[in-house]
Amino acid sequence: MPQTDRAQSENPSREQILQRIRAGLRTPVKVEEPAATTSDRMIFEPIQNPLERFQQECIANLMECALTADSTASARHLADVLQSLPEGEIFVQDDPSLRRVVELAAPGRAIRWSSQGAPSEASQATVTLAEALIAQTGSILVTASCGGRGASVIAPCHIVYATIPQLVPDLATALGRASREQTLDHNSFACVISGSSRTADIEKILVQGAHGPRRLVVILQTER
Amino acid sequence: MSATAAQRFLQDAAVKSADLMHREVIRRGMDSYDAAHLKGRARIKDWEAARQRCQEIKREAINHLDRYLLQFEEKVAARGGHVFWAANSEEACAYVKNLATRLNVKTVVKSKSMVTEEIHLGTALEKAGIKVWETDFGEFIVQLREEGPYHIVTPAMHLLRGQIATLFQEKLGQKIESDDPAYLMAVARRVLREAFFSAEMGISGANFLVADAGVIAISTNEGNGRLCTSIPRIHVVVTGIEKVIPRLEDLAVLWPVLATSGTGQGITTYGTLIGGARQSGEADGPEEFHVVLVDNGRSQLLADPEQREVLHCIRCGACLNICPVFRHVGGHTYGTTYPGPIGSVLTPHLNGIKEFKHLSYASSLCGACTSVCPVKIDLHHHLLQNRRNATEAGATKASERLMFRAWRHAMLHPRIYALGGWSMRKALRIAYGLGLQGSILDPMRVWNRYRSPVPLPAESFRARWRRDRAAN
Numbered sequence: 001m002p003q004t005d006r007a008q009s010e011n012p013s014r015e016q017i018l019q020r021i022r023a024g025l026r027t028p029v030k031v032e033e034p035a036a037t038t039s040d041r042m043i044f045e046p047i048q049n050p051l052e053r054f055q056q057e058c059i060a061n062l063m064e065c066a067l068t069a070d071s072t073a074s075a076r077h078l079a080d081v082l083q084s085l086p087e088g089e090i091f092v093q094d095d096p097s098l099r100r101v102v103e104l105a106a107p108g109r110a111i112r113w114s115s116q117g118a119p120s121e122a123s124q125a126t127v128t129l130a131e132a133l134i135a136q137t138g139s140i141l142v143t144a145s146c147g148g149r150g151a152s153v154i155a156p157c158h159i160v161y162a163t164i165p166q167l168v169p170d171l172a173t174a175l176g177r178a179s180r181e182q183t184l185d186h187n188s189f190a191c192v193i194s195g196s197s198r199t200a201d202i203e204k205i206l207v208q209g210a211h212g213p214r215r216l217v218v219i220l221q222t223e224r
Numbered sequence: 225m226s227a228t229a230a231q232r233f234l235q236d237a238a239v240k241s242a243d244l245m246h247r248e249v250i251r252r253g254m255d256s257y258d259a260a261h262l263k264g265r266a267r268i269k270d271w272e273a274a275r276q277r278c279q280e281i282k283r284e285a286i287n288h289l290d291r292y293l294l295q296f297e298e299k300v301a302a303r304g305g306h307v308f309w310a311a312n313s314e315e316a317c318a319y320v321k322n323l324a325t326r327l328n329v330k331t332v333v334k335s336k337s338m339v340t341e342e343i344h345l346g347t348a349l350e351k352a353g354i355k356v357w358e359t360d361f362g363e364f365i366v367q368l369r370e371e372g373p374y375h376i377v378t379p380a381m382h383l384l385r386g387q388i389a390t391l392f393q394e395k396l397g398q399k400i401e402s403d404d405p406a407y408l409m410a411v412a413r414r415v416l417r418e419a420f421f422s423a424e425m426g427i428s429g430a431n432f433l434v435a436d437a438g439v440i441a442i443s444t445n446e447g448n449g450r451l452c453t454s455i456p457r458i459h460v461v462v463t464g465i466e467k468v469i470p471r472l473e474d475l476a477v478l479w480p481v482l483a484t485s486g487t488g489q490g491i492t493t494y495g496t497l498i499g500g501a502r503q504s505g506e507a508d509g510p511e512e513f514h515v516v517l518v519d520n521g522r523s524q525l526l527a528d529p530e531q532r533e534v535l536h537c538i539r540c541g542a543c544l545n546i547c548p549v550f551r552h553v554g555g556h557t558y559g560t561t562y563p564g565p566i567g568s569v570l571t572p573h574l575n576g577i578k579e580f581k582h583l584s585y586a587s588s589l590c591g592a593c594t595s596v597c598p599v600k601i602d603l604h605h606h607l608l609q610n611r612r613n614a615t616e617a618g619a620t621k622a623s624e625r626l627m628f629r630a631w632r633h634a635m636l637h638p639r640i641y642a643l644g645g646w647s648m649r650k651a652l653r654i655a656y657g658l659g660l661q662g663s664i665l666d667p668m669r670v671w672n673r674y675r676s677p678v679p680l681p682a683e684s685f686r687a688r689w690r691r692d693r694a695a696n
Contacts, residue, residue, distance in 0.1 A: 014309040017465070017519045021290045024527030029287065042273045043477060060490070118455075118508035121421055137480070137491040148507025149454035153447045153494075171491075172476035179472045184437045188303075188503045188513075189453075192479070192495035197447035200487070201362035201378060202385050202405040203249075204256040210361060210409055211416065212447025212494075 040172050047169040050135035054167060054220075057138025061195030062208055063216040071097075074161060074219050075104035081217055082106050082125060085157055091119035093128040093147030101161060102127060114147040118154075125157040126213075131183070131190070133162055133218070136170035139194040140218065141178070143187040152193060153212040163221045229559055230582035236557040237586075242674055246382065250551055253381045257545050260488025267490050268480065278481050279600040281474045282536035285435075289526065292435040292468045293517065299438020303500035305513040309465075313343035316518050320345060320427070320460055321352050323514065327458060329354060329424040333416075335442070335449035336360040337429025338376050338539055339518055340462050342561045342574070345427070357419040359448035364412055368395045374555035376562060377486050377541035382554060416448070426452035426510070430463040431482065431538065433515075437472040439499040440515065443482060443492040450494055459501070459510040465517050466535040472497075478538070485540035485598040521574040531606050534573070536599040537566055543593035543603055549586050558583065565593035569606045572614070581614035638686075645684050652680055 047053050058065040068074040078101060082090065092102050094115040102111065112119060119126060128151050132141040140160050142152050152158050168174050171192070177183075184190060197212030208214060227235070240246055265271050285292055297307045310316035324332065332354055340346065346356045346367075358367040362379035366372065368391055373379030380388070389403035392411055400411065428449055430440040440461050442449045453459050469478065475495070483489040502509030526532055544550045544564030555563040560571045560580070568583035584607045593603040614620065634641045648667065655666045661677040662669060668678050683691075 011309055013311040013315055013519070017309050017311060017517075017523060018290050018294075020519070020523035021293075021465075021526060024523055024532075025287060025289065027527070027529045029283075029529045029532055031283065040476065042270050043268060043277060044480075045269045057490070061493075114507040121417060139491065139495075144503065144506040144509065149450070149509050151507065153450040153454065170476065171479065172473060175473045175476050179437065184439050184472070184497060184499045185303075186503075188498065188500045188506060188509055190439075190497040191450070192491070193493065194491045194495075195493050197445065198493060199361045199409055199446045201360075201365070201380055202383070202388060202408060204253050204378070204381070205405045207406045207409045209406075210446035210448070211359070211413055211451055 040170075044136065044170065047135050050167050050169050051164065053169075054133060054135040054138055057135070057194075058218065059138075061138045061216075062198075063138065063195045063218065065218045065220055068219055068221045070221065070223050071101055072104070074221050075101045077219050078102070078105035078127070078159060078161070081157070081159055082109065085124045088122060088124035089120060091123045091126045091147065091151060091155060093151060095129055098127060098129065098161060114151065118148060119150050121154060123155045125159060126151045126155045127159045127161065128152065130160050130162050130166060132174050132177070133167045133220070134169075134171055134174050134192065135167060137192075137194050139171075139174075139192045140216075141174050142191050142193060143183060144189040145187055149189045152191060153197070156209065156213055157215040157217065158193075158196075158213040159217045159219065161219050161221070163223070167220075229579050232559055233557060233582055233586065236559070237553040238674075240554045240557050241552040246554060247552065249382060249384060250554060253378070254545055254551060257488065261484065261542070261545070262488075264484035264488035264490060268484065274477060274481050275598055275600050277477050278538075278598055279536065281469055281478065282538070282599050283533070285469050286466060286526070286532060286535050288470075289465065289468065292470055293433075293465060295435040296433050296438055296468055299435075300500065300513070300515060303438070303503075303513075305500045305515065307515045307517065309517050310519065312520050313518075316343050316462060316516050316520070317345055317348035319516055320462065321348055321354075323458070323460065324349065324354055324425055325352060327424065327512075329458065331355045331357070331419065331423040332425045332427055333357045333359050333419050333423040333448075333452045333456060334363075335426070335428045335444065335452040336363050336379075337427070337462055338373075338561060339429055339464050340427065341372060343462070343518060343520065345462060357416065357423070359416050359419065359452060360444075361409060361412055361446055361448075364416065365391065368392075371556065372561070374563075375541060375544060376539055376564075382556075420451045420455050423456045425458040425460060426454075426456040427460045427462060428452050430461050430467055430515075432475065432478065433463065433468040434472050434475070434497070435468055435470050437497070437499065439472075439497045441475060441479075442496045442498070443479065443486075443494070444496070445487075445489075445493040447494060450496055453496065453498055453510070454508060457510055458512045459498070459514070461498075461513075461515045462518065463515070465519055465522050466537075481598045482538055482540055485538075485542040485596070525570075525573045530609060531569070531573070533599075533601050534566075534569055534606060536601055537570075538599060539566075540598055542596040542598060546592045546596050548588060548590065548592070553586070558586070565603045565607070566601070569601075569603055569610065572610050577610070577614050577617055578619045581610065581619050584608075584610040584614065642684065642686060645686075649680060649684070652678075656680065 094113040130140040199210040365380040385403040393400040432441040501513040662672040
């Protein structure tokens with residue numbers, strides 16, 4: 001195969017390392033077979049009430065979760081959050097549902113849409129959708145489709161607009177689905193986000209808002 | 225002549241363990257880790273089952289390492305990414321340096337990666353005239369201090385906020401008005417934001433290489449790892465060949481376990497998965513994606529079935545945190561990239577048993593490290609095996625061999641043993657009588673120097689044994 005030949009000439013160590021690995025593995029390790037392989041149900045408590053768990057975990061993760069009844073209520077909550085922020089451009093994932101909500105919530109505000117490229121450093125907030133919400137860890141799963149990579153990390157405030165059917169019980173479900181749907185072939189990037197950016201590098205003291213957002217807000221709509 | 229690694233270790237260990245301020249800082253740091261870690265463990269229903277699962281995942285990966293690495297490579301290459309296999313530090317550094325030169329890179333932003341510390345990538349790039357910014361807050365601090373990370377997870381845990389405020393004042397050329405951690409973080413954020421937006425290349429490590437999905441997984445709390453891999457036009461991943469795991473779903477256990485063992489969190493704030501450069505239609509992301517797979521002695525360790533499982537390590541730092549030796553001598557004393565129990569096991573394999581065999585003795589063999597390891601590496605037994613291997617390889621000194629021969633002889637001849645005990649008690653009685661305890665003339669100087677003198681028994685153990693038996 002020409003590709004292998006090229007790899008060989010540009011990277012002579014490749015074959016040597018593989019040979020060393022194969023030679024090394026010829027002697028097997030002695031392993032006592034475990035009585036039974038562990039199942040997820042043994043390791044983690046099954047999630048009984050995903051919504052309740054998600055809300056609890058959001059509190060633990062120092063993120064905000066607002067339950068809204070419909071898109072009008074969501075727009076109202078979004079307007080409140082945006083008003084609490086300093087003046088300045090906001091970055092929004094270019095999606096029809098977000099266009100509707102953002103136009104209701106922030107008429108006249110300077111907006112950069114994800115279809116126009118990456119967010120600017122000066123943007124005050126980002127509004128995106130999520131691929132899924134994970135109850136077990138109070139996380140949101142975003143991909144490059146949710147406005148790109150910088151959307152969830154450049155601005156000091158990240159607002160996620162999601163609906164209840166997007167809520168999955170645990171990480172295993174979310175990752176299993178991503179695997180089946182080949183999410184990472186369709187997107188160059190995905191991220192499980194569990195709270196605002198933070199550090200405890202000085203004297204183990206928690207500082208909220210390190211290199212990424214200080215605030216992570218989930219607007220969770222009960223109806224589509 | 226410069227001191228050997230073993231002599232430096234002994235000197236630094238003596239200084240650090242007598243430095244009460246240092247001990248207080250580390251004690252406070254470790255106390256808060258302990259509390260968080262226990263709380264984190266309570267969130268997992270069956271911690272032992274979780275450890276067992278992680279061990280199984282890593283064992284499967286390591287024992288089919290060629291297959292999973294090739295699967296990972298194929299997926300990455302299919303999307304246009306580049307995978308480079310580096311046999312050693314030189315090859316890895318040369319690849320990144322040549323790439324940077326070819327693509328006209330002036331500035332690099334780095335997220336935390338112990339492998340880049342191991343191969344000294346930062347130094348190699350700086351030598352080529354490239355500015356390198358460490359962007360993890362702790363790494364940024366130790367980079368300004370021109371020292372290596374103190375700990376593999378919290379690189380600046382040996383410093384107090386006041387020291388960091390002074391450091392920033394001196395090195396960043398701006399007025400520092402407070403030593404509040406939030407304020408200091410905000411200062412670093414502003415400085416590093418400029419770096420993120422001017423750098424042409426971002427370098428990250430990888431906590432895991434996911435074979436079936438062909439992606440790298442990075443865990444970060446600060447978000448610097450996200451910025452490094454989002455903004456610059458080139459993304460280079462530098463990581464060890466042992467980081468591969470079979471399936472994306474494996475992260476459902478590995479992520480919570482890594483976070484719990486690393487910091488006590490239920491999950492790290494950002495669990496990022498990246499499979500390549502920006503795809504068409506995506507808003508942003510780098511134009512090029514390179515993965516450098518570093519061997520650097522790992523395949524040799526793989527060939528040792530007794531210690532192969534050392535490659536299961538996920539670099540959580542739990543064994544450092546619990547180790548009574550680490551807690552007293554601190555991270556820098558080890559003089560290695562990887563400190564603590566895992567470093568003491570690994571370093572002789574990576575950097576030579578002759579120079580680093582002393583680390584196998586920097587342990588009381590209490591087994592605390594083994595008890596907390598989330599992938600169940602039998603750390604303290606591997607330290608014992610390293611001691612044996614060093615002796616078998618003839619890496620011991622003639623004086624040491626002579627001493628052990630004398631000891632063996634005494635153990636086999638009770639009269640000689642008794643004579644030895646008697647003369648030691650005599651010598652100590654004289655030394656103590658002259659007030660020489662702890663001095664250079666004290667046979668127990670190693671112990672008595674920093675402690676109240678070892679009490680002198682009135683009689684030998686054998687005499688007491690005889691007396692007690694007679695009394696019964």
